[in-house]
Amino acid sequence: MSAVVDVVRAELFKAFRKRRFYALAGLYWVLLPVVALITAAVLDRNLTGSFADQNGTIVQVVQGFASPFGLARLALMAPALMSPTAYIIAVALFAGLFIGEERSHHMWKTTLAVQPARMAVLIGKLTSGMILLGLLLAGGLATASLAGAAGMLFLPTTFGGTWGSLVGLFALQWLHLLAALTLAYLLVFLVRSGTLGIILVIFLPALLEGLWAILNTLQQLEPLTRFNAVFQALRLKQAWEGLPQLFFTANLYAPARHPLGAFVRSTGASANADLGPIGNLLGQNLTLPHAALVMAGYTVVFGLWLAWVLHRRDIE
Amino acid sequence: MTSAITASSLTKRYGRVRAVDAVSFDIQPGEIVGFLGPNGAGKTTTLRMLAGLVRPSTGSCSLLGSPVPGAGLREVGTMIEEPSFYPYLTGRGNLRHAAILHGGVPESRIDEVLGFVRMERAADKKVRAYSQGMRQRLALARALLWRPRVLLLDEPTNGLDPAGIAEVREALRTVAAEGVTVLVSSHILAEIEKLVERILAIDRGVLRYDGPLHGLLEAAGAGGVEYDIEATDGPALVAALERIGYAPVARGERGASVAIPSNQAAGLLARLGAEGVEVIEARRATATLEEAYLKLVGAEGRPS
Numbered sequence: 001m002s003a004v005v006d007v008v009r010a011e012l013f014k015a016f017r018k019r020r021f022y023a024l025a026g027l028y029w030v031l032l033p034v035v036a037l038i039t040a041a042v043l044d045r046n047l048t049g050s051f052a053d054q055n056g057t058i059v060q061v062v063q064g065f066a067s068p069f070g071l072a073r074l075a076l077m078a079p080a081l082m083s084p085t086a087y088i089i090a091v092a093l094f095a096g097l098f099i100g101e102e103r104s105h106h107m108w109k110t111t112l113a114v115q116p117a118r119m120a121v122l123i124g125k126l127t128s129g130m131i132l133l134g135l136l137l138a139g140g141l142a143t144a145s146l147a148g149a150a151g152m153l154f155l156p157t158t159f160g161g162t163w164g165s166l167v168g169l170f171a172l173q174w175l176h177l178l179a180a181l182t183l184a185y186l187l188v189f190l191v192r193s194g195t196l197g198i199i200l201v202i203f204l205p206a207l208l209e210g211l212w213a214i215l216n217t218l219q220q221l222e223p224l225t226r227f228n229a230v231f232q233a234l235r236l237k238q239a240w241e242g243l244p245q246l247f248f249t250a251n252l253y254a255p256a257r258h259p260l261g262a263f264v265r266s267t268g269a270s271a272n273a274d275l276g277p278i279g280n281l282l283g284q285n286l287t288l289p290h291a292a293l294v295m296a297g298y299t300v301v302f303g304l305w306l307a308w309v310l311h312r313r314d315i316e
Numbered sequence: 317m318t319s320a321i322t323a324s325s326l327t328k329r330y331g332r333v334r335a336v337d338a339v340s341f342d343i344q345p346g347e348i349v350g351f352l353g354p355n356g357a358g359k360t361t362t363l364r365m366l367a368g369l370v371r372p373s374t375g376s377c378s379l380l381g382s383p384v385p386g387a388g389l390r391e392v393g394t395m396i397e398e399p400s401f402y403p404y405l406t407g408r409g410n411l412r413h414a415a416i417l418h419g420g421v422p423e424s425r426i427d428e429v430l431g432f433v434r435m436e437r438a439a440d441k442k443v444r445a446y447s448q449g450m451r452q453r454l455a456l457a458r459a460l461l462w463r464p465r466v467l468l469l470d471e472p473t474n475g476l477d478p479a480g481i482a483e484v485r486e487a488l489r490t491v492a493a494e495g496v497t498v499l500v501s502s503h504i505l506a507e508i509e510k511l512v513e514r515i516l517a518i519d520r521g522v523l524r525y526d527g528p529l530h531g532l533l534e535a536a537g538a539g540g541v542e543y544d545i546e547a548t549d550g551p552a553l554v555a556a557l558e559r560i561g562y563a564p565v566a567r568g569e570r571g572a573s574v575a576i577p578s579n580q581a582a583g584l585l586a587r588l589g590a591e592g593v594e595v596i597e598a599r600r601a602t603a604t605l606e607e608a609y610l611k612l613v614g615a616e617g618r619p620s
Binding site: 002003005006007009010013014017018101105106107108109110111112113114115116118312314315316 | 364367368369370371385389390392394396397398399400401402403404405409412413414416417418419458
């Protein structure tokens with residue numbers, strides 16, 4: 001246990017001397033709330049009382065994303081709605097820092113000679129990554145709430161909201177990121193290249209899921225194609241169509257995307273529209289317990305794989 | 317007494333190639349042992365196996381009585397091949413990182429080891445600005461950070477100037493005097509000769525010699541020693557050496573090189589004098605250990 005603590009302390013000592021953490025934190029903690037508040041102020045000044053403002057729509061919209069609760073909710077959702085998502089970019093950067101750099105600076109031989117307990121090194125590096133991700137998320141929640149509170153001085157917003165649920169979603173999203181972090185460490189370690197590993201982390205899951213979408217479209221084509229013939233012959237159609245329920249990306253961001261319906265409703269739009277396969281990819285039909293279970297499964301698989309390769313590999 | 321380092325039939329295969337082939341040796345606490353071998357002989361692979369970085373294909377090794385990998389590794393300081401650091405950290409920062417990572421190293425020890433390798437003045441510069449010699453010193457400081465009982469050093473004097481080499485030699489003597497066991501490989505055989513009393517020589521993965529330094533030198537001396545001799549009259553010198561029964565090679569107008577049995581070296585000058593040759597200077601042509609080493613590993617073997 002003390003070896004793990006030593007590794008965590010050493011890795012954080014290193015991480016806090018890298019600019020990337022502060023750059024990420026600056027973008028997330030400062031830029032996002034500032035842009036949201038400026039947008040809300042512009043909407044409020046220019047559209048309140050205009051033709052677009054029917055039944056207090058503008059106030060609802062501003063409350064939806066610029067109130068303390070709305071802004072904190074936006075801090076949870078926005079990183080999951082980019083492409084690639086800010087969450088996976090942060091994960092990839094930390095994987096580059098904690099795993100990729102060991103290779104690019106030829107540090108594995110030194111690290112494992114200084115701290116020979118390989119499993120302690122692995123657990124310590126995962127813990128360090130999770131601490132940094134937790135700091136980013138907690139900081140995001142705090143700064144967004146504070147910025148929203150400051151916005152109350154010049155915007156028609158209130159403090160209200162289901163705060164307990166939101167904090168729970170932040171915590172759940174943080175836990176889900178453990179699966180992404182484990183996958184990122186595994187890929188960066190396996191490909192033995194920090195840069196290629198980071199690229200794979202960002203694009204591989206989305207690429208595989210995109211391939212599914214293409215194949216799914218092909219096998220639904222009429223008349224009969226080779227694809228749907230194979231699928232029908234193998235009686236795999238149901239399993240194939242149910243596959244998105246197990247997709248990494250959709251389940252990974254389920255907590256962050258969970259409040260999307262409420263947010264869309266707050267803007268006056270209908271969140272009941274059938275988005276089809278895209279809805280599946282967004283995780284619209286996934287429940288949080290299901291997503292948590294799937295991500296736990298991914299974490300176990302990636303974690304065991306990573307532990308095995310780190311334990312077995314010769315350090316050259 | 318428990319051995320400090322033990323290798324038992326240590327073997328490492330890469331595909332069909334045996335990088336290290338059934339190497340066995342035993343090093344007692346406090347010994348300083350030189351590890352010699354040409355490039356690709358298996359020195360670094362052996363050191364990596366001892367450091368727990370590479371798994372042996374067969375065989376085993378232990379440090380301080382504990383099998384590798386195991387608890388003994390925490391008592392080991394290593395410098396394996398080119399020293400590596402985080403370039404964006406300072407020298408002191410790299411040492412602090414290593415101290416935290418290892419655990420149980422007081423902050424004051426960092427200044428102590430920096431002073432020991434004479435790196436106090438450069439300690440707060442980023443490592444990316446360090447010369448090769450500075451990196452070597454910092455790596456040695458890191459290897460000493462947690463007061464290891466065993467040091468595994470691969471070419472620790474690489475890139476150092478003569479003064480730096482002498483300093484490292486003194487540093488290793490100092491730590492060895494404190495009871496630290498040192499296994500050191502170096503391509504500077506003259507340095508090894510000044511530092512160690514025991515030699516392990518490996519070639520093509522096979523341990524060719526394990527014994528005292530003087531044993532290796534005596535074995536080499538039995539075959540003859542090469543001398544460079546300079547006299548007032550070169551042709552007369554060559555002719556005299558031929559008359560005595562040697563096969564000299566003329567070197568310039570006044571010199572010659574000749575290989576003679578080591579037990580005849582003492583009487584050589586007197587015999588040349590008797591032949592009427594006025595000798596100006598006579599000196600051994602090569603370092604003693606290098607001679608012995610090259611004889612051991614064969615003509616194609618070159619110190620690495």
